[in-house]
Amino acid sequence: MSGTKGKAGTRRMAIFRYILRDTWRLLARNLGLSVLTFVTAVAVFYLVGASVLFVMNTRAMIAGVESNLFVQAYVKDGEESMRTVAGKMQAMECVASVETITPQQALESLKARLGSQADAVTLLGDNPLPASVQVQVKKAEFATVVARELIAMPEVDDVVYSGELADRLGKISSFVSRLSMVILVICIAAASLVLFNTIRISVYARKDEIETMLLVGATPAFVAFPFVLQGVTLGVLGALFASGILYFSYGYAINALIHSLPFLTLIKDRELVLRLGIVLVGGGVTIGWICSWLAVSKFIRAATRPQ
Amino acid sequence: MEIRISGVTKQFYPDIVALRDVYLTIPQGDFVYLVGPTGSGKTTLMRLITRELVPTKGQITVGDCNLRSLGAIDLAYYRRDIGVVFQDFRLIEGLTVYENISFVQEAIGMPKNLVRERTGEILDRLGLWRRRHLYPEQLSGGEQQRVAIARAMVNCPGILLADEPTGNLDLATAEDIMSILLSINASGTTVLVATHNQYIVDEFRQRVVGIRRGRVVRDERKGRYEADGDL
């Protein structure tokens, strides 16, 4: 029993060795083509990675702005209606936090802002400042909704918010997301096409060999495997190199940006790039596998179909 | 494994019928010459046995395996037991003589040391050992033919199909090849040889199946190349 198992084991090892050697032979024999595919894969994966990083940074930037985006509602009569409004706001889905500001608090903060000229406030006599409610929304595009809701309340006198900024941020955010999706799809399609064609060319370069192998009893999987491995190798190498370049160029770009535009909220942690690299390599395996399998299996099916 | 061909017709186009209603049974261990004028259907018959082709009508069974209903993996295993010497050799240009013979063993998962041993043995037996590092295009026609034979026999198949195995050889070498084929046959392998070589057929008398325009016209034990009457 163990004897049979051992024999099957050596057979599998022999097959494995053969496949590895054959993969290497495939890559080396079409060296020019391999290099070209590799370079394309690097470029494509770099573009994918860069656009993902761009989207993530845009998101971070918008989130940074959003966290400073308030809708402020001045209420008509006193702290009573202030609390009513605050209560209604807290019940809303899109509201992150609600802060109430009594006339007294408003006066304090005004004094603090005026600093040395704080005494001027006494000229106002009785505190004329209204009570207000400060609402922080979860996303920029909710600001308008919240503002409209507030205006409609009878207790509210006036609403102040940077509506245009909120709208624009919302639009930018969704535009960037959509653009990056388009880039992603185009990149993946391009990478797939190039890989598919490379494998197909190397399959055709070895047309006779494949047919002979099939005629002497090699299984389709055995014949296909070196080609699939060739595709996966090219995909993975492309993704790895692209990740490496991305890692260094990202650090460089972020440093430059932070120096010139220090107020932007950017993702400084390069661990993000490493995680992205893992995803890219996974993508390289998947695309390499699927494309080369499609290219070679189509040919094998045609070659084994009897006339 | 017995080859049983029953009522096989192979039609390529409406007006090209390569084989017509062929019945032929070849028991395990037989040695058969397939003779007939060019274009009579000899290669077609062999390609039906390797299942590169399927019959338009009729059935072929080998052992207890019906070739029509063979899946891709079963087909691969079926072919491992059939050695083929192609009329056009089909050696692989990018591989050396040695690799051409070793790769068909590797392709079916033979362990490395066994591959080395058997490849060396067969190259030696066919007088190709000193040519082992050459590529097919560097060989003479006869040498290429011997490589093709070596490749067909190296996996010790139960059936050996040889399409014109002496086509490019002088008589002495052809006799050599024949003695190799006969010794393979002596070890129990069924050998089917398509040939135009009258000298060989008449010298090494075996079963002769004559084909003409796609029909089996004679089938004789210890036959001659020419039928006594016509052909």
Ligand SMILES: Nc1ncnc2c1ncn2[C@@H]1O[C@H](COP(=O)(O)OP(=O)(O)OP(=O)(O)O)[C@@H](O)[C@H]1O
């Ligand atoms: N794939 C094909 N498509 C169309 N016709 C074919 C095909 N293969 C063979 N034929 C035709 O079938 C006939 C028999 O061909 P086959 O190759 O079997 O002859 P043969 O007996 O081997 O001849 P030769 O002695 O010259 O090798 C020929 O007329 C040929 O043109």
Ligand SMILES: [Mg+2]
């Ligand atoms: Mg022929």
